[in-house]
Amino acid sequence: MNKNSINSKRRQYIIGASLLGGVGLGLGAIPFITSWLPSARAxxxxxxxxxxxxxxxxxxxxxxxxxxxxxxxxxxxxxxxxxxxxxxxxxxxxxxxxxxxxxxxxxxxxxxxxxxxxxxxxxxxxxxxxxxxxxxxxxxxxxxxxxxxxxxxxxxxxxxxxxxxxxxxxxxxxxxxxxxxxxxxxxxx
Structure with missing residues (x-):
């Protein structure tokens, strides 16, 4: 394996992990953000x-x-x-x-x-x-x-x-x- 191939795979891994982390953070924020909305009772x-x-x-x-x-x-x-x-x-x-x-x-x-x-x-x-x-x-x-x-x-x-x-x-x-x-x-x- 050459050095460019390793760097390319590492870059793909970092980009993939960042995207997956961003999606997870977005989904995790939904309950937090909706908790700010008034309840049905309110x-x-x-x-x-x-x-x-x-x-x-x-x-x-x-x-x-x-x-x-x-x-x-x-x-x-x-x-x-x-x-x-x-x-x-x-x-x-x-x-x-x-x-x-x-x-x-x-x-x-x-x-x-x-x-x-x-x-x-x-x-x-x-x-x-x-x-x-x-x-x-x-x-x-x-x-x-x-x-x-x-x-x-x-x-x-x-x-x-x-x-x-x-x-x-x-x-x-x-x-x-x-x-x-x-x-x-x-x-x-």
Whole structure:
């Protein structure tokens, strides 16, 4: 064997070993790189939630879980909508000037469709879950219906607007949502 033949075989061996090592390194890196991607559970935590609103009866509250938060979806009656117009003087932020809602829900009903309220069911005081109390007089004589937080006494109307003189500093949060016909999608605008 001559010297050129040995060097040629050595060169082929080194090139082959380098290629094989590169392929092995690439394949070995796949699990490491994919571990950086969000898990299915993490993706699901931020995933939108759909609800057919035709299945909700007037006055009914449906609670959905979105991003580990309770979201209340309520179908309000015309009478309930009428009470919203009478409460401005009793509310801390009646015109929803604080940014707890998307711009398309910055109105007296705090909703896209007047009869459907979509609100995160967490009190803005200390994070308790308020009770849905839609009937007038259910809490006391002045109660016209809405949400009542039993932990510290915060009160919200049927649009999630906070009353004056209660511990909660601001209105309940309206999550991003949209409609596709009768399907409500929470988590997308």
């Amino acid at each position: 993706k699901a935590m931020g995933a939108p939630v759909d609800l057919d609103i035709t299945k909700i009866e007037e006055g009914q509250k449906v609670t959905l879980d979105w991003r580990s938060q309770p979201v209340f979806v309520i179908k309000r009656s015309n009478a309930a909508l009428e009470t919203l117009k009478t409460l401005s003087e009793k509310l801390r932020d009646p015109n929803s000037n604080e940014p707890q809602q998307p711009m398309y829900a910055k109105n007296i009903t705090r909703s896209i469709k007047q009869e459907i309220l979509v609100v995160i069911g967490i009190c803005t005081h200390l994070g308790c879950v308020p009770l849905y109390k839609p009937k007038a007089g259910e809490i006391d004589q002045s109660w016209v219906g809405g949400f009542f937080c039993p932990c510290h006494g915060s009160r919200f109307d049927l649009a999630g607007r906070v009353f004056k003189g209660v511990p909660a500093p601001c209105n309940l949060v309206i999550p991003p949502h949209k409609y596709n016909g009768n399907i409500l999608r929470i988590g997308e605008e």
